[in-house]
Amino acid sequence: MKLYDYxxxxxxxxxxxxxAEKGIEVETVQVDLMTGEHLKPEFHVRNxxxxxxxxxxxxxxxxDEGVAICRYFEAIQPEPPLMGTDPKNQALVESWVRHADFDGFLAVADALRNSSPAFSTRAxxxxxxxIPAIPALAERGQASITRYFNRLxxxxxxxxxxxxxxFSLADISALCVVDFAKWVKRNVPEAHSHTLRWYEQVSSRPSAAA
Amino acid sequence: MKLYDYxxxxxxxxxxxxxAEKGIEVETVQVDLMTGEHLKPEFHVRNxxxxxxxxxxxxxxxxDEGVAICRYFEAIQPEPPLMGTDPKNQALVESWVRHADFDGFLAVADALRNSSPAFSTRAxxxxxxxIPAIPALAERGQASITRYFNRLxxxxxxxxxxxxxxFSLADISALCVVDFAKWVKRNVPEAHSHTLRWYEQVSSRPSAAA
Known part of the structure; x- marks a missing residue:
């Protein structure tokens, strides 16, 4: 088993x-996105x-797809459960993972890839x-980040x-979004005391350094 | 248990x-999106x-989130399994559901909501x-639909x-995307014989009429 990572x-x-939360280790291959290794045929056949x-x-x-990889690990090594402990909790994890992806991750990606010169034709x-950048979409992404932070x-x-x-994959997903948002100069607002309490807690787990 | 539906x-x-595939029936409440029932406070508290x-x-x-609702039903009524039969299959279902959502559903939604007068401020x-429409995003959505069809x-x-x-939720998801794409005048290309074979098969299941 090999994880293609960057x-x-x-x-x-x-x-x-x-x-890291499950204590799973596998061989890892770094795919250097900066030098375009992900665009080469040997990676293309894998994804x-x-x-x-x-x-x-x-x-x-x-x-492919990070959540699908997590699903595989959850199935082969159920402990500790990170994708739900009973039917209701499983559904809520799924829901909040999807909020992180659709409302958080995509919003930050839109804000970043449609504004940064580095992505001007790779939106x-x-x-x-x-894929040319669409500056208005960067603005829309910024507004979506605000809504996502409010929902959190x-x-x-x-x-x-x-x-x-x-703690579950929903928290891991949102943690990654909150840190990704820093790439477009967005931080959890100081008034969001509940989110900041949560952020302090999840980002101080040893796994956050993985 | 109640499903808020449209x-x-x-x-x-x-x-x-x-x-329908699982033979599950629950009370259903129609939320009329055309008259804005989803924007009223009584729905807002639910989502x-x-x-x-x-x-x-x-x-x-x-x-909320359709896939999270499916996850709940899969957990309370595992038969027939629609979200994977073993760890590898579970991961592949998850992956292809996410392809349908990120590469298919969002592409069609971008093409539709950024071009149709009905959505001019509800993009x-x-x-x-x-949220004002971004015409260039409608174009990008159309190009993404082409890539999604090619991947299928x-x-x-x-x-x-x-x-x-x-057959799994991955097929159900893609079927919904293919039919949704018709809203922006896109059909599976005639040369895509494998997709058309699959589409004929999945859309002729009785559940497709649900």
Missing amino acids: KAAPSPRRVRIFM PRRVVPVLELDDGTCI LPGADEP EQRLAQVPFLAGDT | KAAPSPRRVRIFM PRRVVPVLELDDGTCI LPGADEP EQRLAQVPFLAGDT
Whole structure:
């Protein structure tokens, strides 16, 4: 089993934290996104979408999408459970993971990739043709980040962790979004005391350094 | 248990098909998106993101996000399995569900909501403030639909169903995307014989009418 990873990127970080929480170690291959290694044919055959992370199983099957890789690890090593402890909790983890992805991750990616010169023709990750930036989408992304931060605060005023009483992939996902948002100069507002309490707690777990 | 649904919308359709495949029936409440019922306070308390579907459990917990609702049903009624049969298959279902969402659903939504006069200030679903359309994003969405269709064809040339040998939520998700794409005048290209074979098969299941 091999994990195709890139240490500086936010998407594979979610998987690395998940693995650290479970104590899972696998061989890791760094795919240097800065020099375009993800666009080369040898990576393309492993993931036609040309993004990391990818988990290659011993039978050659390649699993892309970080949450799908987490799902695999959750199934082969259920303890500690990070994707839900009962049907309701499983559903809430899934829901809050998707909030992180659709409302958080994509918003930050839109804000970053449509404003930074480094991505001027690579506004979508992994695309096999030039995708020009859309400056208005960077603005929309910034506004979506505000809404996402507001939702986090509303939720974390009610419960200790996003899916309820226990730490889960939902928290790992949101932690990665909050840190990714710093790339576009956004921090959790100082008035968001519940989110800041949660952030302090989840980012001080040893796994956060993974 | 109550499902907040809107018969004409693509997102709740995925849940309805999933339920039909499992033979699950619950009380359903139609939330009329055309008259803005999803923006009213009584729906807002159930889902601050103001989109359908939402599943309200008997204890009052509201689960939003269609895939999270499916996850709940999969846990309380595992047969027939629609979210994977073993760890590898579970991961592949998760991966292909996410392809449908990120590469398919969002692409069609971008193409639709940034081009249709009906959405001129509602370019993101459920937003609590006007979100103006970005015409260039409609174009980007159309190009992303092309890439998604190409990926479906590549995959379905290799396997009968998206996650492998058995029908799953991955197929239900992609079916909903393919039908949603018709809203922006996109059909699976005639040359995509593998996708058309698959589409004929999945859309002729009785559940597709749900």
